[in-house]
Amino acid sequence: QDDHESDFQTARTATRATNLFTTHTSVASGFDHFSRSLLRLYLTPWLEGRDLNVDQLLALGSQPSSPDNQSTDLKLNMALLALNMSGRFNGVSRIHQKVTQTIFQPFFPRWPAEDIPADYVTNGIHTPSWDSPESDAIWTRACGKDRWRRPLQSTCPMTDIADEELWEMRRLERARLITYLRRRLASQHCEQNPGNNHEAACGLLLDHETLTLGFARRFTEYKRPDLLLKDQERLLKLLASRDRPIQIVLAGKAHPYDLPGKDIIRRWKAFSRRPDVEGKVVFIEDYDLGVANQLIQGVDVWLNCPRHPWEACGTSGMKVLVNGGLNLSQYDGWWAEAWNPDVGWAIRPGATFDELSGSNNHDHDLSDMEQLFDLLENEVIPGFYDVDSEGIPRNWVGRMRASMDQLTAAYSANRMVREYVEQFYLPMAEMGSRRSSETARELLGEYREISRHWSRLRFNSFNTGEDSGSQTFTVEVYLDGIDEQRIAVELVAEDSEHGPRTITAMQMKHPLGGSPHTYLYECTVPSRPEGHYTPRLRVRDERLNLPLENPAILWLR
Template sequence: MSHSSGGERASNDGCNDRYDALRRLAFDLGIRWSGANEDIWMRLNPDVWQMTHNPCLVLNAVSREKIDEHLADDTFAVQLQRIIDQHQKHLAAPTWFTTLPDASAIGQIAYFSMEYMLSESLPLYSGGLGNVAGDQLKAASDLGVPVIAVGMLWQHGYFRQEIDSAGRQHALFPVNDTAQMPIEPLLRPDGSLLRLAIDLPGLTVWLRGWQVRIGRSRLLLLDSNDPINPVPVRLITEQLYGGDAEMRLRQEIVLGIGGWRLLEAAGHHPRICHLNDGHAAFVALERARNYMCVHSVDFQVALTATRAGNLFTTHTPVSEGFDCFEPALIGKYLRRYIEQELEQPLQNIISMGQAPGGAPDSAFNTAWFALRCSGAVNAVSQLHAQTSRRLFQPLFPRVPTDEVPIGHIVNGIHIPTWMSTDVQERWQSTRGEQHPWSVSIPADIGRLLGEVDDGLLWQLRQQARAVLVAFVRQQLARSEAVRGESLSVIECAGAGLHPEVLTLGFARRFAPYKRPNLLLADPDRLLRLLNHPARPVQLLIAGKAHPANQVGQEMIRQWHQFIRRPEARGRVAFIEDYDMRIARHLVQGVDVWINTPRRPWEACGTSGMKVLANGGLNLSQLDGWWAQAYAADLGWALGDAQEHSAEHDTADAEQLYLLLEKQVIPAFYDRGGDGRPAGWIKRMRASMGTLVAQYSADRTVREYVEHYYAPMARAYVARSGHDSALARNLVARYADLVKHWPGLSIDDPVFAQGEAGYDIRVMVKLGGVDASLIQVQVYRSAQSSEPWKTWNLTPVAGPGSASAVCYTGAIAEAYPVDFYTVRIVLKCEAEMDACVAAPWILWQK
């Protein structure tokens, strides 16, 4: 009897261990579930799995008794153990990051974002910003980069969309049930829930901590929905991008100040803090406050030390996109924190979010504040960097726009997330580990594609389109059913869509600058294009308009009206409630991805990148990433690479129609004797071979490590070491510059004509400024095809006073003398952060 009881206990223990392992797999968003490993979820509940692909929902939909029956089954147990072993092997394998010689010096990176798009099972995102954050977090896991991310656990997330029979958008806000999501509460070492506090005027805000596992990476989430809080406080984490300015400020305080406290409470001490846009700007204050406490220094020393490790990525291409708050509102919520905990006058901090010399009551701009608190700032495409320099120019009134210190790293997408499972499995079956998204074995995609014949490439494209058409029919039928349509209408939903017709895709936020209705400029012409008897086209559309954006909602209604025209039936479909699941199906199945923003209002754009690995092609405005990726053999370009007002939309619409009529559609239907479009497939090869790796999140994260994380970590360590000696010296140096810079002056330079240009001589009166900190330069502005240029002058040793130094040099070009001027800037050796050093500039004229 005791033997039987012991065997039963052993069996139960085995099931419990396997259940815990199964649950860990379900909660790890770093695993890509596909035909190669999804059978365990199919066996548990095929209906829920096929509808959601959410392992957490599968576990919750099946009784523990039934799960235990499967776990006791030898076949199931073997499958489960194989998946566990493969995943553990993957996590334990050496990574790209571990091969770096200075990996340990970089330390941990904290990544702050208001939203994350990681999985449809975790709806904590709105769109592009969350997409970037989620894909970079996954790529960091693949590469082994030690990133710990911080975000918000939204009770409702972003709104869900319903379109009624009249084409009106309705915003719905279903509750995010934590029991159905792949998240776990953060616990203290004693097993209690991790809770922390933020003091706001008159009350304490209690925040709970949660975590999400993404392979090697972790995402920590803040949650104000604690019953101990008053209802208005509980609602701080209710809705992403909802509420008024006051609610938005509360949310940003929680993300920034609460987020850094959550990191500390969870035992993380990162050297780098990466701000994904300006929403988390207040983290710079809390990081400095924490440094003050740990190192017993004042705020200026703490900010100077920690600024070196703060990276700010701006995503906004228009000034209206920056969050701005009235100074009185900042004072209402942060006065006590600033004056008592930071020991700073309130206006000193508020002025960091205002233009130099601006009125004290001018708006506090969080992006400007983030820039001033960061050691480096980057935009997300080459064109966006140019746009951002103009947007941030008010902070650098004496600095030429081209020298405003903003770099760029182009966004990329996490290829395994967006590549179809059919394509992924075909690559793995033919090439093993050498595939386009390999991290451990870099692949020459062009060479690999050269080993694949046209027949296979076209077969994969045909299959992907057929899968998409089936999915869209299913989605349309569901929408009709929700609207209460008849069974006959439901059964006919999407029936006109055909798996062998050229399929165009257009999906994004409906906002005027995105120009989602550019194709509707001439509805009759579009109908002729769609219904060509020999070369038909079908168009799939998706997207949301912000609930407060009436213009965007009207654009959706206009598409709805067009789709209801008898001639458009079966040729155009609007797929409701655009989310990650719909986006994934669209980018995997469409033949051409269309993007029509008004240049330069697309900071980067990643939707077009997602079609690349799936064999889709791009027809896009020369904006964002496409402005630097486009080549004639890779896709099609809209626009003339210039900026225009809305009056130019008519010309762009005409060009869009012509591109489709004269180039895109003929190329797709120009078939050879084998029934395949050789020219189209050639373009697919070129696009995939040239662009897939270049626009991957792996490349993006590697560049962040090499260009920002590594040097910034070294700078932070240097400033924080030896009792913050360097940070203290830099604060004193800054104070000395403030005192003496007004006395610095430049005498009229002498330009002597030489054989190849000019010999220059100029006297500089130092006025007390340390000569070792300054660089005297000759500057020439851009001239026709010649970019701006500078030449460094050198001090002349010899007799002279300590208050004046002669500088000389030569330039090997001979524009008129009036084209040149002399200026003084700070040297790199001054060790000031670029955003701090740039305003220190003196012009001779």
């Protein structure tokens, strides 16, 4: 704005093509809102030099709650403001793309959720921050020291690593975790003197050779860290097994005002202090990145069971991949893309988006809990203890190998950054290079003119003819003087038993000589029952990302 001495709207049009808005929010209630009074208090001095006032800023990031309420209690919605300042936007997993389309739909009036132009790049983690010394040695031998600075040359980097070496890596990682836990628990015991058994409270009953499950993250209700506690008798049977024992390591914090989250922590602590449980379930306090790092390197199975759609992607499970840890997770976020039977276990595998969306409540808690216990009892625990004559669980190690081969690089920041660069930054920079201040002024002028005419656009007639399994539709459209090259006419059919959702471009056949500014459009499509096809008008302009930069749309009905 300062460099080109332009007004704010011209500057916004010129620069938004290079702005990418990445949202990690899964529910609309997660959008920040700020009142007019706060905006005046903090932004007025800055706005004075920007050819912008508080009301204009609010117009970019607010919607009236009703037609009668145009301005009195408007609040600045930061998500809507970001949309109106950006050229593209994306979610952080394939499922989160659909969630984003759903919760952003109110910002695109009369646009179906499927047409909301949300893209996605699945998150990735900085792998070198989370690998153990043991796994680093294995990966260095397999792929070289600089492996995470470039795409891996091998799609199966663990091919030349023997089962014995992978299992020894896993045993050493688990043993190091147990040593760490004993040190931490001894400190906790000295400070609080909890429980009934000194040895158990200090972690001395934790075993280097026992299957170790881990759950470490923020404790909040939607993450369902208490799913195992919903059937304590069944959990007690698993913990009491002499021949196939398990131990569970928990760590995390709740937000100071998250009372349900804090209650879950209290219930886990109370459970862990039962005489028949103490020493087999441990809770590590003062959770931080250091604690997370130790658990991620040492646990055999990482548990994650959030309630859809609150988990946009989830990255904690990605961090265990490099260390040979396996995931037992809800089929959601990144795990819905990564999971197959060779690499781990999924709760409700293969669930569709609609099926997942039906679980944004407690309806699925009990069925998900049942699946979690079934997987532990029938697959996870037997698989860990199914060893050969050399004491190696070959099938388990096979899963470790597949998980490390297929998923470690695919869910690294290396891959994620490449996708952002190739799919977003480079094409957006190219589009931005064509948005000079002069071009921006032209675009603004054109679209102010379109906006001035838009309310007078209309459909004059809509007809159909049928011939051997196909239908030909014609529609007369009055454009009120708008250049017909700037308007797309499309025929839309929603998904039904008669076929998938389709959008078919209608071709302009000719203007109607006796009716100024009116054109006849036509297309031929597969036959469907009456009422299944509906025409619509929208803006057409390859210079813009639509409908983000101009959501104008008109339907016949």
